[in-house]
Amino acid sequence: MDLVEKVKSAGVVGAGGAGFPTHVKLAAQAEYFIVNAAECEPLIETDKYLCRAYAERIVSATEAVALHLGASRAVIALKAKYEDEIGALKAAAAKAGEAIEICAMPSFYPAGDEQTMVQFVTGRSVPERGLPLNVGAVVDNVGTMLGIADALEDLPVTDKFLSVTGEVKAPVMLRVPIGTSVVDCIANAELTTDGYAVVVGGPMMGKLLADDGEIEAAVVGKTTGNILVLSKEHYLVKRGAVPFERIRHQSRSACIQCRMCTDMCPRYLIGHEIRPHLVMRNLWRENSIASDEEYIRCFGDALNCCDCGVCEMFACPMGLSPRRVNVYFKQRLREKGLDKERNMAPRARPSLKYRRVPTERLIARLGMLKYYGAHVHGAHIEFxxxxxxxxxxxxxxxxxxxxxxxxxxxxxxxxxxxxxxxxxxxxxxxxxxxxxxxxxxxxxxxxxxxxxxx
Ligand code: SF4
Ligand code: SF4
Structure with a gap:
């Protein structure tokens, strides 16, 4: 079996959250192969742990995939502040004699967004709703690389590493079989609150579970990298419970058209046509728009939104929710069978490097400073x-x-x-x-x- 067949047989999918089948992505030739180890969502520890604990396996899989893709550049991209992880990866590459580049990124959100990372590493902007392959790159998460390393030894995906943090006594790094319940994972970290909500993933893009039944039913899958436990009184939980109709009214009455949501949008900054402040401006008159052309002109930008949450969790001074409005319009456009023309050759805007959201400031804005740095480096727990x-x-x-x-x-x-x-x-x-x-x-x-x- 060749590499793609082995990866397919092992059931490897993108471990960073997207879950795209890796064998499909690897059926290509590319100039760049980029391993995403940026772990840009605040409070997640998993990718860093994998870099420290399994650097040699990550490096050997990176080399194998780069060779398979015919890539002239094999790059592992992570934040410059991850000094231990960079040291481990450099040592592993030197030991193996592999020409793998380490790209040290500033600490900003969303450094690990695939398109943001491709722009940072290659200087090329991925087309709207396009793939990194459109600009000669393939990107895989560092957890996916571990899955590929196992696949090359004919070992299928059976386990998942994940961090558990938030309202717990002892934040932990776990290795559990796929299908382990979220509640069992939390028990390993000792819950410190009674009624609680859970974010599966990171606080910006993870899935919020506030209902007890949903939490009971949730299990660890191939893409689960973190469990964040929050009090039901936390700002994030309360915000997630706001009904869309209230968001619609708030947008009409409180949006001051400052355009901070647009100016800080990571997709706008890499050159995509996305101006959430205009979507917000037109939201109130949605039902009076008769023509498809005008509907697309007013709301088509939503199709270019990647749900990163910068607009609503960081940029907007009025506490409004452009991301949820974009999610709504993506759905409406799908229902209406409407699409917007794509810019296939976007160019990064000159303000890009001055508008990155510092991770530490984002954590403070999310009200999560008390969880930051609580995770102690050590071995993982097998459960x-x-x-x-x-x-x-x-x-x-x-x-x-x-x-x-x-x-x-x-x-x-x-x-x-x-x-x-x-x-x-x-x-x-x-x-x-x-x-x-x-x-x-x-x-x-x-x-x-x-x-x-x-
Ligand atoms: S969530 Fe907001 S900031 Fe992020 S891509 Fe969408 S509009 Fe831009
Ligand atoms: S940042 Fe908030 S107030 Fe400003 S334009 Fe965007 S939605 Fe409106």
Missing amino acids: VPAKVYIPFSQHIGRPALSKVKEGDAVTRGSLIAEAQGAVSANVHASVSGTVEKSDARGALIRVAGGGDGE
Whole structure:
């Protein structure tokens, strides 16, 4: 099997949050291969941990992928302040004799946004709604590289590293089987609050779960890199509960058209046509717009939004929500079957380097300074629960097709759902045990021997 086949067989998907099947991305030739180790979301520790603990595996996989892509430049990009991680990666590259460049980035959000990173490393702006490959680059997250390193040894994706932080006594780095419940992960870090909400991912782009039932049902998937526990009284939780109609009214009454949301938008800064202040200006008259052309002119910019949240969590002095308004219009444009012409050759705006959001100031703005720096560097904890629920759709594309039924005995690493079609990914048993329930959406497996959670 060649590299792409091995990666496909192992079920590797983008570990940084997107979940795009990696074998599809790697079926290409590119000038640059960039490993994204910037970990730009505040409070997440996972990518840094992987760089320190598995530098040699990351370097060897980087070299293998760069060779496969025919890339003349293999770059690992991370923040200059990650000195230990840079030291570990440089030492691993020197030991292996590999010509891998380390690109040290300033500490800003969203340094790890794929298009922001490509612009920083190559000086080229990715076309609107385009791919890094359009400008000769392929980008993979550092966690994905570890998955590729395993795949090259015929080991499928079964486990996930993730940090647990926030309202907990002891923030931890965990390694758990895919399908471990979020509640089990939090228990390992010792909860310090009663009623709580959870952000799966980082505070800017993660998925907020405020409902107890949702939290109970949530499990670790291939893209889960962090669990942030928050009090239900936290600003972020309360903000997430604001209904859209109230946002619509607020926009009409309180938007002062200062255009800070536009001037600080990372996609605007790399040259894309996105001006959230204009979307906000026109929101109130949405229902009076009759022609499709005018609808696109007023709201089509929303299609270029990457949901980074800079506009609403940092830029807007009035506490308004341009991101949620953009999410709304993306959906409306889809429903109406409307699209906006793409700028295929954007050019970064001259103000780009002066408008980056410093990570520390962002953390303060989010009201999360008390969690910052609480994570102590050390070894990870291995935890195996009594049961796992493994979804068959942990990736972009078609869900994998189940190959198991109730009562089946499975072993860790065995294929339990097979990729369907061009964009999909295999799913493997993350533990050895017995299938208790299975349907088209996933399988519940009881762990042989009871696990650590029994
Ligand atoms: S969320 Fe806001 S800042 Fe981010 S890309 Fe969208 S409009 Fe721009
Ligand atoms: S930053 Fe806020 S107040 Fe200013 S234009 Fe944007 S939405 Fe309106």
